[in-house]
Amino acid sequence: MPHFLHKLWNDLIGVLLPRTCAVCGRALSPMERVCCTTCTIEIPLTNYKAQAGNPIERIFWGKIPIVSANAFMHYQPHTAYARIITQLKYNNRPDYGIYIGRLMADDLIDTDFFKNIDCIIPIPLAKSRQKSRGYNQSEYIAKGIQKIVNIPIETSHVIRTKANKKQTQTHKLLRQENVKGIFALSQKCIQESQASPLDILIPSQVKNQKVKSHPLENKHILLIDDIFTTGQTLLSCSQVLAKIPGIQISILCAGVAGHQHSGPPITQRGTIEIIGTKISQPPNLQPSNFQPL
Ligand SMILES: [Zn+2]
Numbered sequence: 001m002p003h004f005l006h007k008l009w010n011d012l013i014g015v016l017l018p019r020t021c022a023v024c025g026r027a028l029s030p031m032e033r034v035c036c037t038t039c040t041i042e043i044p045l046t047n048y049k050a051q052a053g054n055p056i057e058r059i060f061w062g063k064i065p066i067v068s069a070n071a072f073m074h075y076q077p078h079t080a081y082a083r084i085i086t087q088l089k090y091n092n093r094p095d096y097g098i099y100i101g102r103l104m105a106d107d108l109i110d111t112d113f114f115k116n117i118d119c120i121i122p123i124p125l126a127k128s129r130q131k132s133r134g135y136n137q138s139e140y141i142a143k144g145i146q147k148i149v150n151i152p153i154e155t156s157h158v159i160r161t162k163a164n165k166k167q168t169q170t171h172k173l174l175r176q177e178n179v180k181g182i183f184a185l186s187q188k189c190i191q192e193s194q195a196s197p198l199d200i201l202i203p204s205q206v207k208n209q210k211v212k213s214h215p216l217e218n219k220h221i222l223l224i225d226d227i228f229t230t231g232q233t234l235l236s237c238s239q240v241l242a243k244i245p246g247i248q249i250s251i252l253c254a255g256v257a258g259h260q261h262s263g264p265p266i267t268q269r270g271t272i273e274i275i276g277t278k279i280s281q282p283p284n285l286q287p288s289n290f291q292p293l
Helices: 005-015 037-041 056-059 084-089 094-110 127-133 135-149 173-178 197-201 232-241
Strands: 066-075 121-122 158-160 184-186 189-193 209-215 222-230 249-258
Touching: 056 066, 056 121, 056 232, 056 249, 066 094, 066 222, 084 094, 084 135, 084 222, 084 249, 094 135, 135 222, 158 232, 173 189, 197 232, 222 232, 232 249
Parallel strands: 066 249, 121 222, 222 249
Antiparallel strands: 158 184, 189 209
16 A cells, blocks of 8 residues: 555544554553553563663674663564554554653663763665655654753764665574665765864965865764664664764664563454564554454
């Protein structure tokens, strides 16, 4: 179904049907967004924030100028909590990204995680994929984070040059190759600028010579992604950004795959939810089809 028809269908469903919890399917109160209070409290958190050198950070040690890395919750495909991410990615629910982003920022607000971060950069999608999806899900997660920490979001500095095969559909031994060279710095952000006003200190032969600079030079950036699987996509993007002099990188993901704590499996659903497979039919969201899990 074309994207605009899919969106129209969802908008219609949203008007006609009561809002329900993305995880358990119960009706939401007017004060609740996306998930009911119980399901929000029971989100399977990683609690990596309390661990210096947590498993996510270790992936990047020695490879990029990493400051901190964290994943908010455990993620297991085909479980009730995975539905937040599948709806965000494959069913035109960017508001789910804002919801999870706010929770991610709230979870870290009492730590030093956001300290000295200059800007947030969502992992970019390839143009073709963003066009078919209608939005970049990581950008909406970033918007949710921004609502709590008020750090600017930058989307123009790094681009995805091609749509690689989805990592979840790639054998783990081939994932590094799958993402090799898929990111690049945006050339329009690499500025030609005059040498500094202190050029009196610069040897005469280079005086007035134009030098290349980058707005992210010496900045601390926060890279956002939805699900951390092997980290190869984030590493590939970070290595491109690491070419900028003085840059420091922190990483934050909504979920980390490969753990067994993401809630019960989905047993009865009207919606087909397979990671890496775009839902081609409007989901059946009628409350009568929800079976509390
Ligand atoms: Zn619920």
